[in-house]
Amino acid sequence: MERHIWRIVDSIQHINITALNTQRILSHNQYEYLPNMMKDIAQNMPKMVATLCKYTDMAFWMFIKNNSQVCHKDVVNVLSENQALAEFYVEILAALLKCYMLLQMTYMVQTVNDLGNFNDPADQLRESFTYNVTTIQNYVIFELKNASRAVWACDPDDFNDPDSYIEITRFYQGIVENEINLNPEAKCQQTCEEYTETKHYHCAEDSFCDHLTDPLLKSKLICNGTILNCRHLDSSFNICPAEESSARRYNFLEYDDGSALGGESNCNRLHVVRANSWWSWFVHCSNCFCYCDEPGIQSDRYFSLRSVVSNTNENKVISGVGFTKVNRIIQLKISERELLPNGTFSQIDVTNMADQSFWRTSKEFSIDDYDVEEGVDYHTLSWFNRSIDLDTVIDDARVVTGVRFRVVNSHIRLEVRVTNFNYQTGKLIDIQRSEWLYNKNSTEKKLLELQYPDRSTRSKQKSIPIHGKNHYINFQSTDMNDASQSTVPFLDSHLVESQKPLAGVGLYYKTQFGYGGFIAAKLIVFDASLDITPINNF
Template structure:
């Protein structure tokens, strides 16, 4: 159905109906045009603006509509502002026509289309978690349910059925529904009772603990905003239905409800401002970190490992010096290498070829210590990631998980190693760490990983993945839309940025430029959270190395909140934390394999920290595994949003080596929650 609103000069203005995507008519004659002209133009503009907002398109904000107009409104605030304007204009037209000698506007259709546009729009709640055993949550749940049931009833009866509304015989049925809608005044009171309770709103910022049902930890900031969004959506729909009821009672000559409508509007605006003040304060003082819990079951793809790095290794001291002497102790060998396979030593007992290569450290040997003279060695068959299963020393030291039980099974196939006395000195067997790069995956890409800012795309998710032995930062990029929202029509797995994977032996690939290699001296990773300045969003991530430590950097780009357009894209900047600040190491000594933890990891929230990659516990695991592991799960909000920062943190269950994991900081909408105007 095509309709028009005729302006003062007789020309036709049109607006699009959100449900039918056609034009809808509200005809009136050109008499008394001087009175109707201002209202007419305002009605047309407001309907157009409301339609644009509901369609997720930008509109200009008048300077007098918000104390924060320079920053722009959030989506829900824009909808509220435009509906308040629309509702006031509709009441103005109702008043003009009721005072006229004859009605020149189809008031029923005017009321219907103004609310059909709103209530058929995208006003869905986020379905926040509500505990029905909590009094406030239960009240909010049933309030939202009541409002949505009333909306559906109104749409079914008359909003989406103009023919039914235009038939005078249906007046009684319409009045029954409209009368029921007036009961939503109590629901409005209930919703305000909830939203005005500061303690309740603060409680919504309490983060959940990881368990089998919780996989992503939302930020406190995100939780508060989602509750505000849902409360505001339900409150607006309830308010609109009550105003609609007042309008229908008035145009059906069941009384003049303009005074009640004005009182309700004043109360609604005052309450909205109070709620906004509370929420804005809470958002400004809440954390925005979003991260993933450990999976319920560790599988390939949920974590990655640095392999064969500083691995437990046995050798006789006669092999650890150029002179083949035994005059030192094991502890004297802090940094050396294997010079030979002297007769009777472990590597000499192995056959030439792969078996001997596996028994010999081809790189640097560090941090040796004496565990016992004579021992039996049970090797790990067919594994390049482990050398031994059990070391059973004659002095009673047993290294390896379930060492006694495992040794009983492998004793007959174990290799016997003995020390010997040369003159008056003992040639001891030492337990050391081997830094052998031959079969090791220990490289971190230093290449930029960025979104396509020329196509207005920003980063919405981050992960750490390993390809061809190199750890890469990986992102998901999405198109930025008005009001700092994102295009979420495509599934996440379609949106991985095309990281340029490479091998360290590829042509033109250079260490220190394209990748960093962990070594005994340089094996730290800084646990930073890099937050970008206000007015910018994240558009890239990368690693750099400073003083031997892997350090996170984040690229940010200016953007316009209302239009959702990136700005000054050629002047995007990389940010990092102050590297001159002294950091404290999180010690990872004598810890077990992370994936054997009986419980999910607990995040370390301390700032200015770093960890070093190193060996697992020698008694439990023979120092065969490099810890910490890398959590390779993708981190993205369940409702994808732009980011204002990215970070790395360490999480672990006590006694276990834990994981280095990425986290993201959601965009803070608090600055865009502005006060609504009464005029």
């Protein structure tokens, strides 16, 4: 199939060069070159048409659809299958039309110069052109019916840029604590597994926290929130605390046999802390590995509930969606463009897309502002409220002009504002009657479970999208291989932009097995078949 594609590309390039040379000869009145050019057209253009028609069969269009959404090196946004089919169709149709015009021109010139009667060849050419284009249109329209309209972003080639993703920090994070500190009586008469919900009561002598002499380090490593779901850990080991600026508590835990949990190799050995377990008479005081749910200044766990809308007064609609984090609050951000006739946008300088000023968010605010209210302006994650729905909201009759989050039954839910418009004129209609939509199948959602997740920034392969319907996902800690120090999934902050108006917006999950993955935005464009006009009456 790749060899066929190269032949198609070769033919299109040959046709474009011939058309350009012919245009140059005619525009510069260089008629002395015209006989040779017409001879070349008569000899080669039918061959080009034959090549295009031979290789653009149903198998070709299936190949284009099935291979349009692949994340190669340096690929950022992938076209929707629908768009890829439409773009190839336009290129091939334009090439066939140029061939038709060039050949008809040769018949016209020869007729004018009394070199014969070319009415019949001209009619046959018209019939052949109509048949070829109609055949290709039928192939394309058939594939468009089942083609995805989703536009989404690939992972970057590396994650050296921390702005390429967003982390929820210090949420349900792994901690080490001795059993003696998990109960008010300072006793060691239970198992770690019996501590499903407790807190840090004190710092018993010779326990891990008792060895922390630095007050700042002590406040970083001790959990001052709710301690959940403990389990037994091997007797004694070394702990390498993370840097003060890090959202992690530990870089890694190292056992006496040299094995380690955590994945971070850097450690100042002067700061290593010993975590011992011990026997007190006939009772063993075990080290437990638990999870800390501790809201506070170091924990970014907030989602904005404010709406983000385009400037409909200037006939602008949403053209892109992404995530950002401002003042520790995760927010949706949008790009906007003026809507023009026939499903087109005003042109923009794409070099400015990385500029944050190119994107619009809701008015900046902080959770500490006097007029800001939890549950109205923002949502706070907790162990019992940590779900986000992976919804896609589509309206094929209206265009997207707003996005926002809402919380329903403890789940974060995406909602999309849509506005009526005239496709031919590109004008928004009845703006005041714009409507917020959501996925109404909220009672039938299935949990998408993460299996032994590590940080996806450590993956050598790009994430694979999972586009299932009616799923939700819970934010949780990474696996023990990361010492459960990170909250996954991350949120992909890549700027996803479309060159076509949006019929919908969605959230999806992408990952590789064994990694926590990313939640990301996807855009749903209008069906490209709207722009395909049958050629039967040509």
